[in-house]
Amino acid sequence: MVLATVLAILSVPASADADAHRDGDRHPCADVSAAPFVDRDRISSVHRDAVDCLWHLGIVRGSVTADGRRRFDPTAAVDRGQFAGMLHRLLDVTGRADRLPEPRRPRFDDVPAGHTFDREVHTLASAGVIEGVDGRSFAPGRLVRRDQTASLLRRAARWATGDELLATSGPLFHDIVGSVHRDAIEAAFEFGLVDGVAYPCGDGGGRYEPLRSLQRQQAASVLARAIGTLDAIEAGEVERRKPDPECPSPVWVPRIDAAVDYAEGRTGSISFAVIGTDGQLVGHRASTQVAAVSVIKVMFLVAYLDHPDVRDRPLTADDRDLLEPMIRRSANEPGTRIADMVGPEGMNALAERAGMRDFHFTRPWGNSRTSARDQARFMLAFDRYVPSRHRDYARQLLTQVVPEQRWGIGQVATDGWTKHFKGGWGPGTGSVDHQVVLLRHHDGTRVALSVMTTGSPSHEYGKATLEGLFRRLLADLPRT
Structure with missing residues (x-):
């Protein structure tokens, strides 16, 4: 049968x-x-x-x-x-x-x-x-x-x-x-x-x-x-799970009108996607495909930690020396090594597991195609694709971006929420400036945002656009 x-x-x-x-x-x-x-x-x-x-x-x-x-x-x-x-x-x-x-x-x-x-x-x-x-x-x-x-x-x-x-x-x-x-x-x-x-x-x-x-x-x-x-x-030994009365779950349904108005007044092409506490995705031109540049490095991090040669053992100093420069200061050489190790099949398989619709891996890897909606969905649950023994490490690493790269979302206060984020940009020209972020409340509630910009007059202009969008998108985020 x-x-x-x-x-x-x-x-x-x-x-x-x-x-x-x-x-x-x-x-x-x-x-x-x-x-x-x-x-x-x-x-x-x-x-x-x-x-x-x-x-x-x-x-x-x-x-x-x-x-x-x-x-x-x-x-x-x-x-x-x-x-x-x-x-x-x-x-x-x-x-x-x-x-x-x-x-x-x-x-x-x-x-x-x-x-x-x-x-x-x-x-x-x-x-x-x-x-x-x-x-x-x-x-x-x-x-x-x-x-x-x-x-x-x-x-x-x-x-x-x-x-x-x-x-x-x-x-x-x-x-x-x-x-x-x-x-x-x-x-x-x-x-x-x-x-x-x-x-x-x-x-x-x-x-x-x-x-x-x-x-x-x-x-x-x-x-x-x-x-x-x-x-x-x-055996009468069960421990019941109890909700904590001191940590009311934040409820946040993003309002995007102000962000859309702001985006339409900026130079360049802008798309974004946001997932609130209700799990629903909203956005502006969220399916627009763009070059992934360095935001793909979060996927490299996940693919490496879940690789058969890595997932079932403790991380070594060599592992950390590979991953930490790639995430903290966006070094490219580790990304190339991981791309060679995982291959197109591994990257596209990860995208399929994450429910991405617009992702396509190519070489050079910075030209891989993705969208704001793909990256918001991935960031919302990125750590769930990481083996449990490496999950805390992956989350912590994405809070450690070096100060000189903490623009955009890094400049927006999110009291009560931990930021896990990564940026991606072109060769300092403003041609591409992206950021992807997971915000985790202290009670475990999650929201995710992804902002993609292309065609800015300069890198400084692109960074200002990112910050302006995140400020408007997160204006009414509960801060507790």
Whole structure:
């Protein structure tokens, strides 16, 4: 069947992995080897360890390509049948599946005998973990949303532990008010089963994005976390996550009219893109393609830290000697070395992972094409494409641009927000002056901006344009 080809979720004997899980104190995925997926490099570094974990446990196997290799397709959406299969296997390998009841009868009409997920769907339905869309249908091919995932996990935890997960704080996320899944989302967040997109701080200003489909890599993270969480609930040792009442989440929807008016009165071509706390991108000529010049060096930084020769080891003095001049004072030679190392395939693959629409890598690398919207999207989450062991280093490095290059955004006060930014310019002529920036609030809230200018009369004029635009775009940014 097609489902089996798309995501073959194979059972493993509970007597092996489940016993190891019950008898050992360590997480069953501690120190596992890398999953052998040909597209493992496309898995976000946020989720890569979880995918390796579920591969090790036999919960996911991916699809098999025509030449016999395994492929994971990390950003593909998970459907209801696939998630039921993965959830059943998780209960199996953690030693809980032997307590599941007999499969539901009669079967759902759309999950007949012989269906890829017949046993998993009907067993979990009998246990009350999953439900049909009506009395006779399950809709196994319908995509799973983030809000539904929270309800599925909450019911699974109730069945596995005997405890009803109840939230003791809230509201948490502004975009789940009125949702039938709100109680499940808030409880699952408190117990560490799901995460929000913007972290809540006690004022209900967090963001969950409940209607987004669940990607395969996200499903892996959710299920890998559930292994430890279910054990902690059963042992009475779970630590609930609580929003901090002293850090109200800032809400900022950028107003761009003043920036557009300013841009239209300046010499040269100007484009910009801004992503506020609501996650929506707004801008002015934001899809205009321009030469990337040195703003591409943030992508070089990410590609280098995520390179197979670097991602799984500590950084050396040689690594730092390569990266720090490239970011702090925009040295070009390290960029060329990284471009040679990563190649067009690596750079274009990173752009694809980041959802860039206008990026095209070329040599010389400064002529690579990009856009303001591409760079704003990338900066908003650039560190999430960096392996966790190198993430703090990458973020910190982008706060250390040398004083003589801290023009534009560097001259705009953003109290309460940390600036992570990089500039790019031509040979001091004003032909190109760009800046890209991630602003991180102390509670974890993020906004991103990208300003691209070409054709300024001089470099000094271009720098003044950047500063003028950032001042107008950030005029009403909450400063707390």
